[in-house]
Amino acid sequence: MNISIQDLTKIYGNGHKALKSVNIEIENGMFGLLGANGAGKSTLMRILVSLMKPSSGTVTVNGIDLQKNRKAIRKMTGYLPQDFSAFPKLKTWEFLDYSARLGGVKNKRERRDSVDEMLEEVGLYEARERYANNLSGGMKRRLGIAQALIGNPQIIIVDEPTTGLDPDERIRFRNLLTKISSRDVIIILSTHIVGDISSTCHQMALLRSGKVVYQGSPEDLMNEAKGRVWRVQASHEQFDEANIKFNVISTIPTNTGWELEVVADSVTGYPAEPIAPNLEHAYVYYMEHQTLNL
Numbered sequence: 001m002n003i004s005i006q007d008l009t010k011i012y013g014n015g016h017k018a019l020k021s022v023n024i025e026i027e028n029g030m031f032g033l034l035g036a037n038g039a040g041k042s043t044l045m046r047i048l049v050s051l052m053k054p055s056s057g058t059v060t061v062n063g064i065d066l067q068k069n070r071k072a073i074r075k076m077t078g079y080l081p082q083d084f085s086a087f088p089k090l091k092t093w094e095f096l097d098y099s100a101r102l103g104g105v106k107n108k109r110e111r112r113d114s115v116d117e118m119l120e121e122v123g124l125y126e127a128r129e130r131y132a133n134n135l136s137g138g139m140k141r142r143l144g145i146a147q148a149l150i151g152n153p154q155i156i157i158v159d160e161p162t163t164g165l166d167p168d169e170r171i172r173f174r175n176l177l178t179k180i181s182s183r184d185v186i187i188i189l190s191t192h193i194v195g196d197i198s199s200t201c202h203q204m205a206l207l208r209s210g211k212v213v214y215q216g217s218p219e220d221l222m223n224e225a226k227g228r229v230w231r232v233q234a235s236h237e238q239f240d241e242a243n244i245k246f247n248v249i250s251t252i253p254t255n256t257g258w259e260l261e262v263v264a265d266s267v268t269g270y271p272a273e274p275i276a277p278n279l280e281h282a283y284v285y286y287m288e289h290q291t292l293n294l
Helices: 041-048 070-075 092-102 108-121 137-149 167-180 194-198 218-224 239-245 279-288
Strands: 002-011 017-027 029-034 056-061 077-080 155-159 186-191 203-208 211-216 229-235 247-253 257-263 272-274
Touching: 002 041, 002 186, 017 029, 017 041, 017 186, 017 203, 017 211, 029 041, 029 194, 041 155, 041 186, 070 077, 077 137, 092 108, 092 137, 108 137, 137 155, 137 167, 155 167, 167 186, 186 194, 194 279, 203 218, 203 279, 211 218, 218 279, 229 239, 239 247, 239 257, 247 279, 257 279
Parallel strands: 029 186, 029 203, 077 155, 155 186
Antiparallel strands: 002 017, 002 056, 203 211, 229 257, 229 272, 247 257
């Protein structure tokens, strides 16, 4: 599978340019789309699932133009929107059964088995007879994940999927996506949560103000921040000054003041040592310290 996004631009009626000549190549496996709220991630997701037309540019799936073959590509796509909601008058299993039918699973027994399997996967089997509107927020999110995955779609697009999930549920979801990504499928995970990308994705793109400012592996992005992440010792008197001078990632109180993790090209005036960057450090560096031509 291959998705090719070429010079994609989206301008809303009020003149806001949500996407600016976006170019991304996506192959089989897990692909992470990372960016702050308002970066253009949801706009791009809606275009990819053919719910919105771009102002210009093209999207092709295995060489097939999305805008000319919207129905065919939509059939092979599972989608979890950021604002997912289920039909309140359907029970949990009924909603998934309906989703499976929309996904092309016509055989009743096959559909029933798929529904039961997916309910087990997302931890909702015991709630299969409950109405969707009686589920908790986290359970509704899990139901949304299930409807995106049922029917074995070849393309799975999930927009902020771990919103509302507790840590255990988030880990369960990541493990489920990792398991599915071993098949011949593309999974696009759009999020502002860095941990969702670092735990699951081998390739990623970083969006800022509607532009792709990085595409590659999380490891290569982290390499960009090498030598720019520091563990700094600050006294109580230096604490406020350090927060003004540097991008502080974490603070830990000590007997003599504070131990800070900061992202900066250099650190002077404080006892400091370089540390290995993680993806969160690299993300902050790219967003705050790179000179970007936006």
